[in-house]
Amino acid sequence: MFDVIVVGAGPAGSTLAGKLSSIGLKVMLLEKQEWPRFKPCGGGITKRCYEIMDTDISSVIEDITYSLILTLNHKIGVELISHSPIIYQADRMRFDDLLVENAINNGATFHIKEKFLDFNLNEGYINVETDMDTYKCRVLVGADGINSTVGRKAGFRKVHTGTAMEAEIGPLNKDMNRLKGKVHIDFGIIKGGYGWNFPKEDSLSIGVGTFRHRVMDIKKNLYDMLDKEGIKSSDEVYLYGHPLAFPDGKSRKYNNGNVLLVGDAAGLADPFTGEGIYYAIESARIASEVISSWFNGNEKLQRYTDRINNEIRPEIRSAYELSMFCYHxxxxxxxxxxxxxxxxxxxxxxxxxxxxxxxxxxxxxxxxxxxxxxxxxxxxxxxx
Ligand SMILES: Cc1cc2nc3c(=O)[nH]c(=O)nc-3n(C[C@H](O)[C@H](O)[C@H](O)COP(=O)(O)OP(=O)(O)OC[C@H]3O[C@@H](n4cnc5c(N)ncnc54)[C@H](O)[C@@H]3O)c2cc1C
Known part of the structure; x- marks a missing residue:
């Protein structure tokens, strides 16, 4: 019997598994994909996120952003230069792998290429069914991303989503040093969102994201962005589309009895910037505190919903209002x-x-x- 089974080894799941294992709980981290796996993401870790992490991630940082260039339709704009780091640029494959390694070092059991299918509640424990086996646990956590199967099986409300499409370009022939330390954000390249250019070690992550659920021409928007950023048809370009969490910040449930949701599975992301890694780590931190307190007999798991609604939701609500205002x-x-x-x-x-x-x-x-x-x-x- 496991104390906790965490489904999904993204930043939310691995952070939670690492924290719970470090206090002696028996934890299984379940991941359906081959590992390490590619994740469509800009890989921008904001300073606020970098500072709440308890793993040293400096080894997977490929660039540090000191300058933000904001434009409207690639024309009028402003460049701001900060005297301290604003965003740390990470390769998501290496970043996620490092967090999983930390969880394993803390004692978590890691199963890969094993897909969560369903669960049922029993007296005092949960039966978890995967495509390989069945396991027992006391607490089940869905950290399985935006299309969370755990969330669906546990009857949680679907999360609001936008759409993003990203291109990984590189390695580049052009002089990367010119692009290092800078991030370019263009408003106007896509309706209800923005385009970005995040430089990495020797490649670029260029993408477009919108908080609109349906987009007719996202591929065209991305090609326009690539064109404006000077990417040639001869450059090595790989395209990836993915839904984006776009919460409206209204109060909702984040646990259903002993089943909890964290990160994208819970729809926790910033609806103004699209930043999700910070909320993945923050929700994992809160979940770890409530779960450990529950195992010590001090707190109910319902406290997790209360804390997310009190500590995270108000800021998301405000960011949603700001987003509605700015993008209109x-x-x-x-x-x-x-x-x-x-x-x-x-x-x-x-x-x-x-x-x-x-x-x-x-x-x-x-x-x-x-x-x-x-x-x-x-x-x-x-x-x-
Ligand atoms: C194009 C794009 C760009 C983005 N750029 C940024 C950015 O620059 N900065 C930022 O902060 N945020 C960004 N985000 C958001 C960020 O990627 C997410 O918020 C973040 O990955 C959420 O982490 P997570 O751990 O909750 O879920 P995920 O990282 O999605 O991990 C979920 C894991 O669960 C696994 N899984 C799913 N179903 C099952 C199952 N049934 N059984 C077992 N395993 C399962 C998946 O394989 C996956 O590994 C971006 C998102 C997109 C789409």
């Missing part, structure tokens, strides 16, 4: 940003972990008029 009034937003560049420092404060999106309606004007002093020190350059 992009030209106005870009002009406001150029006129009041101090707003950028608020955004950098948020992704650096010095602030959050709650109360942006008052904080943004406070930044504009110099009432709120940002922690992050940035310089700004206007570009045409």
């Amino acid at each position: 009034f992009l030209p106005f937003v870009m002009i406001t940003l150029k006129t009041f560049p101090a707003i950028f420092s608020y955004f950098i404060d948020v992704i650096s972990g010095h602030d959050d999106f709650r109360y942006w309606q008052t904080k943004v004007p406070a930044c504009m008029f110099g009432i709120k002093k940002p922690v992050s020190e940035i310089d700004l350059k206007y570009i045409r």
Whole structure:
């Protein structure tokens, strides 16, 4: 009998398995794919995420972003240069593998190429069925991503999704040094979202993501983005599409008895930027605290739903409102940003972990008029 079975070895599942094993619980981490596996993702780890991780991930960081270039339709824009790191660029295959290695070193049992199929509740334990075997556990956690089978089988409400498509380009012949340390975000390349260019060691992750559920021309949007970023048809390009969690931040259930959801499976991501790794790690941290407390007889597992609703959901709700506002009034937003560049420092404060999106309606004007002093020190350059 396992204490906990965690389904899915992405950042949410491996972080949780690592934390629970380190306190002596008997944990199985179940992954349906060959390992290590490719995951369509920009691999941008914000500073706030980097700082809450308890694994040293410096060995899988391929570039550190100090500069953000924001444009509208690849024209008017601003470059902000920070004096400290803003985003750490990781290769997801190596990043996820490192977190799994940490979980195994802490004592977790790791099964690969084994797919979770279903579960049923019994007196005092859960029977978990995979395509290889059946196992018993006391607590089952779905960390199985946006199309969570655990979530569906346990009767959780479906999570809202947007759509993203990413291209992995490289290794490149062009001078990578010119691109290092910078991230380019273009608004306008796709409706209701943005395009990105994240440099890695010797390759690029270029993609487009929208918080709209249905997109007619996402492939065309991506090709437009590639074209604007100077990618030639002779360059080595691999395309990957994937749904994107797009929560509206309304209160919901995150556990159903002894079945919990973490990360994308729970629909936890930032609906303004699309950042999901931070919330995967944060929800795993909260789940580990509640589960260990439950095993010690101190807390009910319902506490997990309460804590996510109290500690994470309010910020997601605010980010959702900000997202609705910004993506509907992009030209106005870009002009406001150029006129009041101090707003950028608020955004950098948020992704650096010095602030959050709650109360942006008052904080943004406070930044504009110099009432709120940002922690992050940035310089700004206007570009045409
Ligand atoms: C194109 C794109 C770009 C993105 N870029 C960024 C970014 O730059 N920065 C950022 O912070 N976020 C980004 N995100 C979001 C981020 O990728 C996710 O939020 C994050 O991966 C969620 O982690 P997770 O552990 O919850 O799930 P996942 O990483 O999706 O892991 C789930 C795992 O569960 C396994 N699994 C699924 N079903 C089963 C089953 N039945 N049995 C066993 N195993 C199963 C899967 O194989 C997978 O390995 C991006 C998303 C997309 C689509």
